[in-house]
Amino acid sequence: MRIKLKHQILMAPAAVLLIMGLLLIFLQYTYWDLSVKRRQANDLVKVFISLAEADLAAKRIHALSTALRRNFVVNAPRLEEMDQLYAHLSQAINHTLTHLEVPPETVTVLNQAVADLDPSEGIDTERFLSALSVMRPKVITLIEMARSQRGKIKREQNKSIGELVARTALVSLIVMSASIVLGILLSLFFARRILRRIQLISSGASSLLRGERKLSTAPETISDELDDLNVSLGNMADKLIRVVGAEKLLEGAEEERRRIARDLHDQTLSDLSSILRDIQELKSGTCANVAIKIETELQGAINNLREVMDDLHPQTLDVLGLNAALQSHIETHQNGNGHSVESNYYASDLAEELVLPKSTQLQLYRIIVEAVHNVYRHSGASRYEVNFDVANQQIVLSVEDNGCGFTLSKDALGRGLHNIQERARTIGATVEWRSSRFSTGTRFEVSMEYNKSAEIETT
Known part of the structure; x- marks a missing residue:
C-alpha cells in the first residue's frame, strides 16, 4: 500500500523528531537517577542535623539531671524545659531511625533510652543519667556513620556527574548523528520516488504539447x-x-x-x-x-x-474579414423565407478593425449566420438587430429579435442550437439565450476572451 504524498514528505522530519524524543527520554531517565542520589544526600544532611539536635538535647538533659541529683528541687520552668528537651530528642531520634539504616540492636537500645528519658514517667535522675550514658555513645556513632555515608554519597555523586556528562555527550552525539543521517536517507529516498513520478507526469504533459499521448499508465x-x-x-x-x-x-x-x-x-x-x-x-x-x-x-x-x-x-470572409462578411450576409438575406424582416447591423470601431485567426472568425460567422436563420425560420419576428462589439478584452456578438421567444432546455436542443454550442466550445466561447430588450423576443449572445497580442501571433 502506497503512503500518501503528504505523509511521505513528513516521514523524514517525523523520524528525526521521534529519535530526538527518545534521546530526551534517555536524558530524563539519567537525570532522574542523579536526582535520586541528590535526594539521598539531602536526607543524610537532615539526619545529620537531627542527630546534632539529639546530641544537644541529651547534653542539656544530662546537665539538668546532674543539677537535680545535687539539689532535688523541681520547679515548673525546669519541668517545662525537660518536657521540651525530651520532645526534641524523641523527634530527632525517630527521624534518624526513619531515614538512616541502623542495626536492629541499636534501634532497640535507642528506643529504650528514649522511653527511659520520658518525664511523664516521673523525674528519676538516676534513670535519666543511665539512659543518657547508653544513648550518647550511640548518637555519636550514628553521627559518624551519617558523616561517612554523606561523604561516600558525595564522592559517588561527583563521580556520577562526570560519567553522566561523558555518557550524555556521547549518546547525544551518536543519536543526533544517526537522526541526521536517517533524516537525509529518508528525504533522499522519498524525494527520489516523488521526483521520479513527477518527472513521468511532466514527460507525459510535454508529450501532449508535442501532439503525442505518452502518458504513464493511470493507477x-x-x-x-x-x-x-x-x-x-x-x-x-x-x-x-x-x-x-x-x-x-x-x-x-x-x-x-x-x-x-x-x-x-x-x-x-x-x-x-x-x-x-x-x-x-x-x-x-x-x-x-x-x-x-x-x-x-x-x-x-x-x-x-x-x-x-x-x-x-463565403468569399467575403477570406477577403474582407468577419465584420464585412456579417454585414454582407444580413443585407443579402433581408427577405428570408419569402417575407421581409427589418434588420439592423451595428459594429463598433474596434470590431471593424478586429483581426482574428481564420478558424476563429469562421466559427463566429457560422454561429451568427445560424442565429439569424433561426430568427427567419422560427421566431416570427418583424425586426432583429445584430451587434458586434469589442470591450474589456471581450468579443461580444449578439442577435436580438422581437419574435415569439422560446425556452431553452437540453432536451429541446435542435441540431442548429447544438451546432452553435459545439462551434462555440471549439474556440473557447460561451453562448447565452435570454429575454430580448423588446417587449417580446429572444436575445442570443456569444462572447469570448480577446488577447490582441496572442491573436496576432496565431494569425
Whole structure:
C-alpha cells in the first residue's frame, strides 16, 4: 500500500523528531537517577542535623539531671524545659531511625533510652543519667556513620556527574548523528520516488504539447495526490484529444465546403454563364420569348447557386474579414423565407478593425449566420438587430429579435442550437439565450476572451 504524498514528505522530519524524543527520554531517565542520589544526600544532611539536635538535647538533659541529683528541687520552668528537651530528642531520634539504616540492636537500645528519658514517667535522675550514658555513645556513632555515608554519597555523586556528562555527550552525539543521517536517507529516498513520478507526469504533459499521448499508465486505485494528478492529466488528455478531433473535423468540413464552392464557381457557374450568353444571343431571333423565359430561369439558378456557394464558404470572409462578411450576409438575406424582416447591423470601431485567426472568425460567422436563420425560420419576428462589439478584452456578438421567444432546455436542443454550442466550445466561447430588450423576443449572445497580442501571433 502506497503512503500518501503528504505523509511521505513528513516521514523524514517525523523520524528525526521521534529519535530526538527518545534521546530526551534517555536524558530524563539519567537525570532522574542523579536526582535520586541528590535526594539521598539531602536526607543524610537532615539526619545529620537531627542527630546534632539529639546530641544537644541529651547534653542539656544530662546537665539538668546532674543539677537535680545535687539539689532535688523541681520547679515548673525546669519541668517545662525537660518536657521540651525530651520532645526534641524523641523527634530527632525517630527521624534518624526513619531515614538512616541502623542495626536492629541499636534501634532497640535507642528506643529504650528514649522511653527511659520520658518525664511523664516521673523525674528519676538516676534513670535519666543511665539512659543518657547508653544513648550518647550511640548518637555519636550514628553521627559518624551519617558523616561517612554523606561523604561516600558525595564522592559517588561527583563521580556520577562526570560519567553522566561523558555518557550524555556521547549518546547525544551518536543519536543526533544517526537522526541526521536517517533524516537525509529518508528525504533522499522519498524525494527520489516523488521526483521520479513527477518527472513521468511532466514527460507525459510535454508529450501532449508535442501532439503525442505518452502518458504513464493511470493507477487502478488512487493512493495519493500524484495518482490523482496522473488520472486528471489522463482525463484532460482524452478530453483534449476529443476537442482537437472535433476541431479538425470542423476544419475538414470547412475545407470540403471551400473545395465544393470553388468547383461550383469554376465549372457549374461558368457553364451556366456560358449558356446564358448563348441564350441572350437568341433574343434577336424567332425564339425570343422562349429565350427570355430560359434566361430568367437560368438567372434565378445562377443566383441560387451563388447563394449556395456563399453558404458553403463565403468569399467575403477570406477577403474582407468577419465584420464585412456579417454585414454582407444580413443585407443579402433581408427577405428570408419569402417575407421581409427589418434588420439592423451595428459594429463598433474596434470590431471593424478586429483581426482574428481564420478558424476563429469562421466559427463566429457560422454561429451568427445560424442565429439569424433561426430568427427567419422560427421566431416570427418583424425586426432583429445584430451587434458586434469589442470591450474589456471581450468579443461580444449578439442577435436580438422581437419574435415569439422560446425556452431553452437540453432536451429541446435542435441540431442548429447544438451546432452553435459545439462551434462555440471549439474556440473557447460561451453562448447565452435570454429575454430580448423588446417587449417580446429572444436575445442570443456569444462572447469570448480577446488577447490582441496572442491573436496576432496565431494569425
